[in-house]
Amino acid sequence: MKKKINFRFLAVVAVAIIITVTMSTIVFYELFKKEVMQDLKTYVRVLVTADIYDEFKTYDFNENLDELRVTIISQDGIVEFDTNVDIGGLDNHSGRPEVVEAFKTGEGQAIRESKTLEKNAFYYAVLLKNGSVLRVAKEAGSILSVFFSALPMIGVTSLLLFIICAVLSHFLTKSLVLPIEHLANNLDEGNTTIVYKELVPFITTIKKQHADIIRNASLRQEFTANVSHELKTPLTAISGYSELIENGMATEEDVTRFAAEIHRNSKRLLSLINDIIRLSELDHIEREVNYEKTNLYSIAGSCVQMLQMNAKKHHVTIEFHGELAYVTANKEMMEELIYNLCDNAIRYNNENGRVDVFVNPVSTNGANYVELVVKDTGIGISKENQERIFERFYRVDKSRSKSTGGTGLGLAIVKHIVARHENAHLELNSEVGKGTMIRVTFQEI
DSSP states (O other), X not given: OHHHHHHHHHHHHHHHHHHHHHHHHHHHHHHHHHHHHHHHHXXXXXXXXHTOXXXXXXXXXXXXXXXXXXXXXXXXXXXXXXXXXXXXXXXOOTTOHHHHHHHHHSEEEEEEEOTTSSEEEEEEEEEOTTSOEEEXXXXXXXXXXXXXXXXXXXXXXXXXXXXXXXXXXXXXXXXXXXXXXXXXXTTTSTTOOOSSXXXXXXXXXXXXXXXXXHHHHHHHHHHHHHHHHHHHHHHHHHHHHHHHHHXXXXXXXXXXXXXXXXXXXXXXXXXXXXXXXXXXXXXXXXXXXXXXXXXXXXXXXXXXXXXXXXXXHTTXXXXXXXXXXXXXXXXXXHHHHHHHXXXXXXXXXXXTEEEEEEEEEEEEXXXXXXXXXXXXXXXXXXXXXXXXXXXXXXXXXXXXXXXXXXXXXXXXXXXXXHHTOTTEEEEEEEETTTEEEEEEEEEOO
């Protein structure tokens, strides 16, 4: 255990050092590029101020401006003068980025990497009064050459930091693990010596949760596998479409279509994450829930009204019926319950189908109840699937769920919410091809 902790400490240190060195090099090089470009601008100002365009051919640039290349380019892109190269062998410069920008805006700049990656060429161009472009250029070290030139000092500094952190990590790990090792070796003893008083609730929790760990291990493993699979699909789509756009492999029409797919998969990913977070919250039974007298009729009516646009988009009619009824429940959970039931009924409905939502108080054998019923004319659920429909990520029709943006968690959330209300009972009646009816009955307390 100590080796693992120590190793992880050192891994964090190593990663931190590498990131720091890398970011420092990048920041330094960005500043370096700005400085080189600023120098080129200064050279241009000097040349423009000197007004010696007609004397360029006789002016000794190599003597006066060290390692500086000066080029004059006519309006049609022909090189009229160059201090470093025979202009007879030069091609037309009208397509060079810095020249194009200079003709458009009055000035332009560009940086081109050399094939050896040892040096970069920096260019700065301005439009002259006579319509030509004056361009100055200078070669400077690339980011790799800058990094390698400073590598000895970086290496020594990084090594010293790593050694210091390794020593500190050793002592910190030893002091951290010592009381835990003592506790592990004496856990079975009745009078276990506790080095830290903070470990008392830890020991109590361990003993209480040991049985639950085994019971929940397989369920959590299955849930994790399902989450990974469900998240992978939209992420893969988003990555694939964005890569095509990034590499310029998509036409303008494709870009619009790909953007729509990225947006759709992003919404699906967000819905998945929100539902997973909500399920995780509902799993913590220790969380205090506020139960109060809640107007179920009003909540259901608002929910149906809110889902009208969604139903219209799916070519489904949704209507609300009922009477004023109050239940003892958590208001936010009731909103989620009704929303998920109605949303699920809309998604799994047929074109031109309908969803009816009922809230009615009823009396049976002298007891008072409130019934919430969501009934649809959708695809229905077979008998063998009805027992599993409330499981996480279980879908009767996977292709329909994904095409409509369903997460497969809506009914699982419904089941959890009903379980959190001792006065609530859930029933499901469905027939393939005819529709589904889900009834939640609340007993008045």
